[in-house]
Amino acid sequence: MTSDQNFLEFINIQKTYDGENLVIKELNLSIARGEFVTLLGPSGSGKSTALMLLAGFEPPTSGTIRLNGATLNSVAPYDRNIGMVFQNYALFPHMTVLENIAYPLRVRKVGKAEAAERAQKALDMVQLGQFGDRYPKQLSGGQQQRIAVARALVFDPALVLMDEPLGALDKKLREEMQVEIKHLHENLGLTVVFVTHDQDEALTMSDRIAVFNDGRIQQIDKPITLYEKPANQFVAEFIGETNMLEGTVAASDAQTTRIQLACGASVQATTVEPIATGARARLSVRPERMTINPSSDGGNLLPASLVETIYHGANAMMVFRLPSGETLTAQLRAGNPFLDMTPGTAANLTFNLMDARSFACA
Amino acid sequence: MASEQVVSTPMPHAESKPGRNLKQELRRAGRRHQRSTLLLILPVFALVFAFFALPIAGLLTGAVNSPEYQQNFPRSAAIIEQEGGFNEAFYAALYADIRAADEARAVGKVGRRLNQDTAGFSTMLKKAARKSRKTVPAEGEHKAWFKSVDKRWVDARYQAALTRAAPAYTDFFLLKSLDLKRNADGDLTLVDEKKRLFVDVFLRTLTISFGVTVLCCLLGYPLAWTMVQASPKWRNVLLLGVLFPFWTSLLVRTAAWVIVLQKEGPINTLLVSSGLVDAPLTLVFNRFGVFVALTHILLPFLVLPLYSVMKTIPKDYMRAAKSLGARPVYAFFTAYFPQTLPGLSAGAILVFIMSIGYYITPALLGGPKDQMISYFIAFYTNNTINWGLASALALNLLIVTLVLYALYQRITGGNRVSLGA
Numbered sequence: 027m028t029s030d031q032n033f034l035e036f037i038n039i040q041k042t043y044d045g046e047n048l049v050i051k052e053l054n055l056s057i058a059r060g061e062f063v064t065l066l067g068p069s070g071s072g073k074s075t076a077l078m079l080l081a082g083f084e085p086p087t088s089g090t091i092r093l094n095g096a097t098l099n100s101v102a103p104y105d106r107n108i109g110m111v112f113q114n115y116a117l118f119p120h121m122t123v124l125e126n127i128a129y130p131l132r133v134r135k136v137g138k139a140e141a142a143e144r145a146q147k148a149l150d151m152v153q154l155g156q157f158g159d160r161y162p163k164q165l166s167g168g169q170q171q172r173i174a175v176a177r178a179l180v181f182d183p184a185l186v187l188m189d190e191p192l193g194a195l196d197k198k199l200r201e202e203m204q205v206e207i208k209h210l211h212e213n214l215g216l217t218v219v220f221v222t223h224d225q226d227e228a229l230t231m232s233d234r235i236a237v238f239n240d241g242r243i244q245q246i247d248k249p250i251t252l253y254e255k256p257a258n259q260f261v262a263e264f265i266g267e268t269n270m271l272e273g274t275v276a277a278s279d280a281q282t283t284r285i286q287l288a289c290g291a292s293v294q295a296t297t298v299e300p301i302a303t304g305a306r307a308r309l310s311v312r313p314e315r316m317t318i319n320p321s322s323d324g325g326n327l328l329p330a331s332l333v334e335t336i337y338h339g340a341n342a343m344m345v346f347r348l349p350s351g352e353t354l355t356a357q358l359r360a361g362n363p364f365l366d367m368t369p370g371t372a373a374n375l376t377f378n379l380m381d382a383r384s385f386a387c388a
Numbered sequence: 389m390a391s392e393q394v395v396s397t398p399m400p401h402a403e404s405k406p407g408r409n410l411k412q413e414l415r416r417a418g419r420r421h422q423r424s425t426l427l428l429i430l431p432v433f434a435l436v437f438a439f440f441a442l443p444i445a446g447l448l449t450g451a452v453n454s455p456e457y458q459q460n461f462p463r464s465a466a467i468i469e470q471e472g473g474f475n476e477a478f479y480a481a482l483y484a485d486i487r488a489a490d491e492a493r494a495v496g497k498v499g500r501r502l503n504q505d506t507a508g509f510s511t512m513l514k515k516a517a518r519k520s521r522k523t524v525p526a527e528g529e530h531k532a533w534f535k536s537v538d539k540r541w542v543d544a545r546y547q548a549a550l551t552r553a554a555p556a557y558t559d560f561f562l563l564k565s566l567d568l569k570r571n572a573d574g575d576l577t578l579v580d581e582k583k584r585l586f587v588d589v590f591l592r593t594l595t596i597s598f599g600v601t602v603l604c605c606l607l608g609y610p611l612a613w614t615m616v617q618a619s620p621k622w623r624n625v626l627l628l629g630v631l632f633p634f635w636t637s638l639l640v641r642t643a644a645w646v647i648v649l650q651k652e653g654p655i656n657t658l659l660v661s662s663g664l665v666d667a668p669l670t671l672v673f674n675r676f677g678v679f680v681a682l683t684h685i686l687l688p689f690l691v692l693p694l695y696s697v698m699k700t701i702p703k704d705y706m707r708a709a710k711s712l713g714a715r716p717v718y719a720f721f722t723a724y725f726p727q728t729l730p731g732l733s734a735g736a737i738l739v740f741i742m743s744i745g746y747y748i749t750p751a752l753l754g755g756p757k758d759q760m761i762s763y764f765i766a767f768y769t770n771n772t773i774n775w776g777l778a779s780a781l782a783l784n785l786l787i788v789t790l791v792l793y794a795l796y797q798r799i800t801g802g803n804r805v806s807l808g809a
Contacts, residue, residue: 081711082710083707083710103707104710104711106711109712112704116704116705118722118727120727129722130712133712133713133718134713
């Protein structure tokens, strides 16, 4: 009766702390067994609250959470069998590393010898096998977070929650840990709900990403879909960089929408949802999908002048100004001859219909 | 070219013995820093030393220092020191001492000191001084003269007391403060059962202090925990409630407890009028009153360090423990409570040490059987002017406190506790 597709379900969840403002306005989400789902969003978007509800530290105001077919609402946190990794690690400072990892086993009255063996195994799994007798304070941040991961996995939880677990680590270590957690997920077949505000982290690690804003999921999709086909303006702007240009809809059907831009150009974009003719709309194009056209023919052509070029190593951002005063960036690979253009030079920017999306103005 | 040379000249010099120069520089900078730090604390240090450390050290030496006899009766003291025995020469010297002391009006001082050892000496001395003004014993008749004045002068018991009082330093007061004495042979013995007092008082002091500490822990821990959990508004209200007694005079608080707990006080009135008890209970001038008031007065000293430690413990620990499967009570005792131990023990040791030396509250709220060691120190200091015994008791109190503190440091591993946290 339980389907692996609906291993974890949020059904019509609402949450308010003060009885006035809904932190989560409406949440419906299904997660499959073995899936790695990231809740991504700015702070205050409701993503961490969703995790608190799931862990059982807060009750939902209305709605149902189901895990493996059983309702979780009235199950106490300590009976949920959900492993959790906290941002500040939450390792018990008065216990050694091994005692920390054995803690969930001790709670479950696992025999001493077996507990020690399983804890050691979990410690080996995160490659810190020789650090069992140390205290958490004697380890680096990255090592502590690995211990926290081992502790959350050692009791074979049905589900693993991670609340911005890499937020306190520096960039390089964070990227290492992302890969390591991803491998643990794959090798152990874990179901993971991961919360972060870092979109790169979300894109790197997740099977699917749920983008939260304003107490709702704005879009839930695979990373590539989220990036290539954002469902609305918020997602387009939140994930990666994007150029937004305003205009009036000239024509709109199921496939393409023609927009008359403020700068005077008339361009075509892929339709997300048909928009009424004459309505205000926004056009979104990724900077790396912008090209500089040496000639002045072809569709989707925007005449502009270069403001500045910002060098990033592997690539560079070229900032252009349109006749309307709006700015537009184009990302070019290093070595592209156009990078030598001097500011003030006029150029024609073009983009493909497939790379542009139109959103109705709210 | 020229500028390069200028820049490069110091380099070989600095590189030739860089370690030495650097170390010297560092030491010089360190000394300068130390000097300025010392200068900053010098006034406080001088104040504490002159008006606190020195007087206390002086008082404590009073526990073994008894110069009265030697200073005022130097001739007889010298004979006792040389173990000359209580012969004619001794009594002749004693007579000369009494005459000299009588002239200098110092007989009373010596009498008081001797009386602290063996009762009766004061009268004996006064009588001898009075008679010595009128009669001068003939050569070789001094011992007989003393015997005729009071036959206790030749009694071995009183002679032993003179022997004990003659040296400038004595263990008499220290022994007495432990209910011990030296018998005629100089061996240590317990004092008569009826006269034993101070060991009992010490044990009573420790018992009351321990009880107060336990009560403070039991009441203070939930309070501190509630303060940490409460919303900022309620936290301030609770904090104010804890601090308010702090800002009230100790005497006022103690007096208030007398009023609240007395036979006609509000508590007894309430108990009787509600029919819970038939007759008013005795709530004050007994051990109960001491416990209630001391616990109330010392509670902030437990709550504040504990609160400051609890405040730094993130909520995530309890959550982590629960997510790992621990029930709330188990999670509390395994994940949270051990982390609060530094604060709890700092508070507990503070309360214990403070209550061990508390004076006013037990003196005003306790019965005769509830007086603590400080009461006796005050009694011997103010009432009987027996500073030797008072000093000995104070020294014992200090030693017991230090020993307990050291023991406690041993047990808790030392560096985990910081008073005042």
